[in-house]
Amino acid sequence: MARLFEYQSKKLLKQAGIPIPEGMVVSSAEEAAEAARKLLRPVVLKAQVWATGRAEKGGIKFADSPEEAAAAAREMFGLKIKNLSVEKILVEEKIDIQSEYFAGIVIDDEEKSPVMIFSSIGGTGIEETARKHPDKVARAYVDVLKGFREFEARDLIRRTGISGDTLTRLSRTLAKFYTVSREYDARSAEMNPLVLSKQGQVYAADCHFVVDDYAVFRHPDLGIEVAREFDRPPTELEKIAYLVEGNDHRGTFYFFQMLDEVSEKENAIGFNGAGGGGSMMSMDAVLDRGFKLANYCDTSGNPSASKVYRAAKIILSQPNIKGYFASGSGVASQEQFHSARGLTKAFGEEKIAIPAVLRLGGNFEEKAIEILHTYLKDIPGKVEGYGRDDAPEFCAERMKKLITENHFLHHKVRPVTEPEIKESAYSFRTVTGEIHIDHEKCGRCATKGCVEACSPGILKLENEKPVLAISREEAEKGKCTECLACEIFCTYHEQDAIFIRLPIPGLKEYREKVIKNQKKQ
Amino acid sequence: MSILVNERSKVLVQGITGREGMVRTRLMKDYGTNVRAGVTPGKGGQEVYGIPVFDSVKQAREECGDFDISVVFVPAFLVKDAALEAFDADVKLAVLIPDRVPINDVLELARVSKQEGARFVGPNTLGLVSPGKAVLGMIGGRAESAREWFRPGSIGVSSRSGGMTSAISYYLTQAGLGQSTIIHVGGDAVVGLSHPETLLLFEEDPETEGMVMFGEIGTTQEERVADLVSGGRIRKPIVAYIGGKAAKSGTRFSHAGAIVEGSRGSHESKVELLKKAGVHVVDVISDIPKKAGQLLKEKGEKR
Numbered sequence: 035m036a037r038l039f040e041y042q043s044k045k046l047l048k049q050a051g052i053p054i055p056e057g058m059v060v061s062s063a064e065e066a067a068e069a070a071r072k073l074l075r076p077v078v079l080k081a082q083v084w085a086t087g088r089a090e091k092g093g094i095k096f097a098d099s100p101e102e103a104a105a106a107a108r109e110m111f112g113l114k115i116k117n118l119s120v121e122k123i124l125v126e127e128k129i130d131i132q133s134e135y136f137a138g139i140v141i142d143d144e145e146k147s148p149v150m151i152f153s154s155i156g157g158t159g160i161e162e163t164a165r166k167h168p169d170k171v172a173r174a175y176v177d178v179l180k181g182f183r184e185f186e187a188r189d190l191i192r193r194t195g196i197s198g199d200t201l202t203r204l205s206r207t208l209a210k211f212y213t214v215s216r217e218y219d220a221r222s223a224e225m226n227p228l229v230l231s232k233q234g235q236v237y238a239a240d241c242h243f244v245v246d247d248y249a250v251f252r253h254p255d256l257g258i259e260v261a262r263e264f265d266r267p268p269t270e271l272e273k274i275a276y277l278v279e280g281n282d283h284r285g286t287f288y289f290f291q292m293l294d295e296v297s298e299k300e301n302a303i304g305f306n307g308a309g310g311g312g313s314m315m316s317m318d319a320v321l322d323r324g325f326k327l328a329n330y331c332d333t334s335g336n337p338s339a340s341k342v343y344r345a346a347k348i349i350l351s352q353p354n355i356k357g358y359f360a361s362g363s364g365v366a367s368q369e370q371f372h373s374a375r376g377l378t379k380a381f382g383e384e385k386i387a388i389p390a391v392l393r394l395g396g397n398f399e400e401k402a403i404e405i406l407h408t409y410l411k412d413i414p415g416k417v418e419g420y421g422r423d424d425a426p427e428f429c430a431e432r433m434k435k436l437i438t439e440n441h442f443l444h445h446k447v448r449p450v451t452e453p454e455i456k457e458s459a460y461s462f463r464t465v466t467g468e469i470h471i472d473h474e475k476c477g478r479c480a481t482k483g484c485v486e487a488c489s490p491g492i493l494k495l496e497n498e499k500p501v502l503a504i505s506r507e508e509a510e511k512g513k514c515t516e517c518l519a520c521e522i523f524c525t526y527h528e529q530d531a532i533f534i535r536l537p538i539p540g541l542k543e544y545r546e547k548v549i550k551n552q553k554k555q
Numbered sequence: 556m557s558i559l560v561n562e563r564s565k566v567l568v569q570g571i572t573g574r575e576g577m578v579r580t581r582l583m584k585d586y587g588t589n590v591r592a593g594v595t596p597g598k599g600g601q602e603v604y605g606i607p608v609f610d611s612v613k614q615a616r617e618e619c620g621d622f623d624i625s626v627v628f629v630p631a632f633l634v635k636d637a638a639l640e641a642f643d644a645d646v647k648l649a650v651l652i653p654d655r656v657p658i659n660d661v662l663e664l665a666r667v668s669k670q671e672g673a674r675f676v677g678p679n680t681l682g683l684v685s686p687g688k689a690v691l692g693m694i695g696g697r698a699e700s701a702r703e704w705f706r707p708g709s710i711g712v713s714s715r716s717g718g719m720t721s722a723i724s725y726y727l728t729q730a731g732l733g734q735s736t737i738i739h740v741g742g743d744a745v746v747g748l749s750h751p752e753t754l755l756l757f758e759e760d761p762e763t764e765g766m767v768m769f770g771e772i773g774t775t776q777e778e779r780v781a782d783l784v785s786g787g788r789i790r791k792p793i794v795a796y797i798g799g800k801a802a803k804s805g806t807r808f809s810h811a812g813a814i815v816e817g818s819r820g821s822h823e824s825k826v827e828l829l830k831k832a833g834v835h836v837v838d839v840i841s842d843i844p845k846k847a848g849q850l851l852k853e854k855g856e857k858r
Contacts, residue, residue, distance in 0.1 A: 141658060143745050143774045146665035178662045219659055221744075248631065249657035286654065310742050311716020311769060314798040315840060321801040334718065335654060336575075363718025365704060365725040367681060367696035396721075397696040422725060425841050 036245045036258040039082045041124045043223075043241040050214035052207050052225075053237050057126030066107035067100040069125035076128040079106050080240075084266065085116040086159075093120070096128060117294075118266055129237055133200075134227035136160055137208055139176075139215050141222070148176040150187075150212060152204075154194040156227030170194050182212035203236045204228070218256070219249035271351060274540040278344045282466050285337025285368070287345050291329045296354040298444050302326040303433065304349040308362025308373065308394075309334040312426075316361035316393070319430040325437075328352045333376075336368040340466055340516035340536050342376025347538055350384050351545055353552055354444045357437045358390035358415075361429055364422045366396025374402035374419070375518040378409045379534070382525070387414040388445045389436035393429045395422030409526050416440075447549055450542040453533050462502055463510040467536040469520075473499045475531035483527055484520040493520065556762035557685035557736040558711065558753070559648060559676070560588075560624060564689060567615060567646065568593040569637045570628035571603050575652070575693065579628065580604060585698035588689040592619045612644040624648045626682070626691050634678060635660035642671045650691045651677035651747070661745045668747065675747030676740065681717030683738040694721060694739065708733015710847060711757035713750050714769035715740055715776070716798065723767055723796075723843055730844035732851070735763040740776075750776040751783055758789050765792045765851050767843055768834075772799035773820040781828035792850040793834045794843055797825050 038046075044054045056073060059082070060066045070077045081093035088094060093115050097103035103125065113120050134156030142149045153171040155163050164171045172193035176182045187205035196204065207228065215223040225238040250258050260268040260276045268276070268290075275289035296302045303320065305327045307313025313332045320327065329352060333345045349358065360377065373394055381390065390410075394402040403419035410417040416436055420429050455461070460471040471484075476499045484500050485493045492513050494503035500520070504513050516534070524532040560566075566583070570576040571593025583590050584604055592607055592615040599610035609615040616622065625641040627634060631653040638649045649668075656678040668675055676683060682692015687707040694717070695701025704725040712727070712734055714720035720739040727734060738753050740746050748756075750768055757763040770777040777797060783789045800822045829836050835846050 141662070141745060143749070143776070144779060146662060146745050148662065177666065178659065179666050216659065219657055221658060246658045248655040249659065251632070252657070309716060309718030311714065311719035311771060311798050312722065314716075314771065315719065315796075318798070318800045363716065363722040365721040366718050367693055367700075367721060369696070396718075397700050422722070423729075425839070427839060427841070 036247050036250055036256075036260075037084050038243040038245065038256065039084070039122070040080065040240060040242065041082060041122070042256070043243040044238065046214055046218055046243060047211070047225075047238050047241055050210045050217075052210050052214070053235060054241075055126040055129055055237055055239065057124055060107065060123050060125055061121065063104040063107040063111065066123060066125050067104035070097060070100040070103035073125070073127050077103055077125050078128045079103060079110060080124045080126065081110050081113065081115060081120040082122040082124055083115045083118040083120060085118055088115050091115045129229060129239060130232040131239070132230045132232045134229050134239075135204065136163065136224075136226045137211060137228050138224040138226065139212060139220060139222060142175070145175055148178065148212075150174050150176055150182055150190060150208065152190050152194060152208065154196055156229070160226070176212060181216070182209055184209045199234070200230060207236050207238075215243070218243065218253060219246045220244060221246040270540075270544055271348060274538060274544060275345075275348050277539055278341070278348070282338065282341050285335040285341055286332060287337060287341050288332040289329060289345065289348060291352070292327045296328050296352060298354050300326060300354065301437075302328045302355050303357040303359050303437075304328055304352060304355040304445070305330055306345060306349055306358065306360040307332045308360070308366060312361065312363030312366075315363075316359070316426045316430075319361075319426040320359055320433060323430050323434045325433075328355050333373065334362065334366070334368065337372065338516050339372040339376040339379075339518040340534075342373045343380045343518065343536055344538050346377050346380035347384070347541065350380065350386065350445065351447055351541060351548060352445070353447045353548055355388065356440075356444055357388050357433050358386065358392075359430070359433050360391070361393035361426050362395070364393065364395035364424075364426065368396060370394040370396050370399050370402035371405055372517060374405040375522055378405055378522055379518050381410055381413055381415075381417065384448060385413050386445065388443050389416045389433070389440055391418050391420070391429050391433040391436065393420040393424060393426065395420070395424070405522075409522060447545055447552060449549060450545055452535065455533065460499070460501060462506050464514045464516050464534075465510065465512050466516065467534060469514070470533045470535065471500055472531040475529040476500065479528045479531070481528060483523045484532060487519040487523040489517055489519060490515050556760050557688055558756040558760050558763070559683060559736060559738070560685050560689045560691055562587060562589065562688040564589060564623040565621065566590045566689075566691065567612065567622040567625040567641070568606070568628065569612070569625055569641065571595055571606065571608055572598045572601065573628055576628035577603055579626075579652075579693045580606065582693065582695065582698055582701070583626070583690055586690045586695070586701055588691065591622065612640045612646070616644050622646050624650065624691060626650045626652065628652050631655040631678075632657070635664060638664050638675060639667060642667060642673045647673045649673070649675040649747075650680065650682055651675055651741075652680060652682065652692050654679040656743070658743070658745055661743065665745065665747065676738065677743075677747060678741055679743045680741040680746075681720060681739040683736060685736045686734050694737070704728060705737060706733040708735065709762060709764035709851070710734050711754070711760065711763040711766045712737040713740060713753040713757070713766065714738070715742055715750070715771045716769055717742070719769045719798070719840070723769055723840065726841065726844050727767070727847065730848060732844060732848055735760060744774060749774070749779075751779040754780055754789055754793070755783065758791055763791065764854060765794070765847055767847055768793055768795040770795055770797045770825060772797070772822050772825070775820065777825040778828050781832040781834065784832040784834055792854060794846045794850065795829055795834050795836050796840055796843060797822055797829075797836065
């Protein structure tokens with residue numbers, strides 16, 4: 035659920051014809067003074083953060099003059115509210131409030147329907163109002179095929195004890211509120227308080243929209259960077275991860291960080307789950323053993339090997355983790371050797387020193403575990419592969435044992451490097467990367483095993499050298515599934531002539547910053 | 556007996572010529588599911604593993620007769636239209652495989668299906684399987700695995716996690732306990748058939764003796780199951796596991812439905828209500844077969 039800031043939500047209301055206080059968004063104290071000057075009246079300054087209760091934390095201040103506004107803004111920009119720094123302030127005309135109301139839309143999973151909630155008491159949390167004054171709160175289910183009509187709004191509002199002009203004015207606003215929330219695919223929306231001014235005008239004094247992240251694609255105008263549920267803005271690494279997900283629709287790659295910073299002393303691990311339920315179960319198993327998770331990650335839904343590779347590279351961009359733990363449901367329908375190959379390429383490139391426990395149970399798990407044990411036996415860190423008959427608790431115990439044995443190890447992030455690609459190399463594009471084959475080395479190859487390893491069968495031999503058996507366009511469009519089998523075969527059994535370049539935009543620069551910090555410590 | 560699907564159910568596949576559609580049609584057919592036709596607009600006249608492809612559901616119905624079930628593999632943003640097309644052709648059960656279907660689309664489908672007297676599983680479901688009879692969707696991955704992992708029997712399995720649906724059923728099979736029907740209700744915040752609905756179906760199914768439920772944080776599904784048990788509407792024994800003990804409020808863990816909003820949907824509230832109702836809540840997955848076996852045995856002795 036992508037959250038919108040108050041000022042963004044209000045912009046949507048305004049478009050829908052719901053009155054909002056006049057105001058503007060500012061990023062500096064000077065701009066705040068300027069805004070107050072333009073508004074020509076007392077103002078309120080509101081910190082734009084995704085946190086409730088900002089008033090108690092100094093996130094709301096009043097000012098009677100541009101100078102006061104500048105001073106208030108200066109103070110507010112230095113604030114951290116629930117760990118969120120204030121980067122934008124909404125400066126608005128101050129409304130003389132007569133009365134405050136609450137209006138909200140949520141989705142009821144039992145009725146499978148939106149519910150409009152209205153209360154004639156606003157300003158505070160709706161749960162509390164409902165408990166203390168049940169007669170002041172009313173609800174109505176909305177028929178999604180018909181929308182929420184003004185007569186329904188009137189009947190809802192009158193149940194909270196409101197009548198007269200106020201009733202008709204509020205009803206009009208409420209009907210528009212449903213329409214705009216539906217138009218923008220709100221997962222939930224709230225006007226709290228919705229106010230009536232002393233002059234008899236209805237205003238949405240505060241408003242919050244949470245957009246359904248599965249519908250964000252319908253609203254490019256909202257400019258949502260990372261359409262996922264967070265109670266804070268996305269981190270830089272999360273943005274990099276989100277881009278990977280956006281560029282490759284094969285399977286799911288879901289990633290977020292759970293610790294702000296991992297110190298050397300912290301007992302934190304990099305976590306790579308597979309499947310929502312299996313990931314949560316596995317997460318509980320490691321947390322029960324005293325570990326913290328640097329991140330949560332889910333690679334499932336039959337992801338390509340290249341996607342799992344990128345996920346691993348991103349997880350391994352977190353310094354000081356003490357281990358890498360991958361575990362899913364244990365009985366996955368997806369073909370697990372794809373994940374195994376993705377992890378093998380990533381771990382091989384990184385030559386990780388920390389231990390890894392990888393539970394890849396499910397279809398073709400025997401092959402997956404064999405891949406891990408065959409190709410990762412010579413990297414510095416110990417890698418153990420497990421399958422469906424090994425419980426997550428057992429695997430978490432193994433992780434604990436390996437980390438205890440290697441307690442002095444913590445992950446050092448390496449720079450992103452790539453082998454030099456010769457001009458003479460045979461190269462072609464894939465869906466998300468490129469494959470380069472150094473044909474000069476192929477002369478020394480005895481097995482030509484890469485052709486056999488290629489399961490979609492897109493390689494053939496020409497003058498004893500592997501080349502595409504299909505057109506370049508077909509390869510790029512997805513006939514090459516980026517299964518990584520050719521590279522792994524060539525690297526470990528033959529001449530190390532194949533390199534599959536799978537770029538991760540932004541990761542190189544990100545790691546450079548991390549490495550700089552690592553050196554400082 | 557089983558619920559929702561058996562070897563006689565006539566099945567249609569929408570999006571049969573896509574990447575997943577083709578692979579999973581193979582799984583279904585190899586397993587023995589009665590797949591009669593497929594639909595991909597613009598690809599009518601083709602065949603997928605010997606199954607005829609039509610341009611529309613109505614055309615498929617004209618050629619092949621009524622369908623009981625449609626399994627939908629189209630891209631997420633087209634799921635609503637595909638399901639509406641199926642309901643329009645009197646299909647009474649749609650299985651919606653794709654992830655990332657907008658919630659408003661799901662709400663519309665819920666409304667329309669209610670009017671039409673139809674039902675749907677998902678979205679974001681791995682599917683369902685009545686072991687030895689038929690599989691719908693992608694559960695098991697390939698027929699060989701599905702036959703090995705799932706065995707016919709008397710336990711109904713309902714789960715909000717696809718992977719865990721398979722895992723739990725596999726562990727039951729290992730313990731010698733077969734399954735009547737295994738259903739992944741889907742990981743989203745709003746799904747067609749949710750736990751309370753599937754468990755009621757199991758309650759009515761004479762072959763099902765007991766149930767296993769894999770729940771998660773978020774939504775009210777498990778709370779409603781607790782209500783049904785307390786109210787006496789479900790009497791068969793249930794073993795439950797609730798995932799997401801350590802999850803933070805307000806953060807989503809993979810499944811769109813797995814998010815705690817306020818105090819509602821938290822791990823503690825679910826476990827407490829279920830326990831109070833008399834549901835057997837276990838702390839680790841590996842305890843499920845043990846507990847289920849024990850409950851079935853007790854039930855047998857009481858008779």
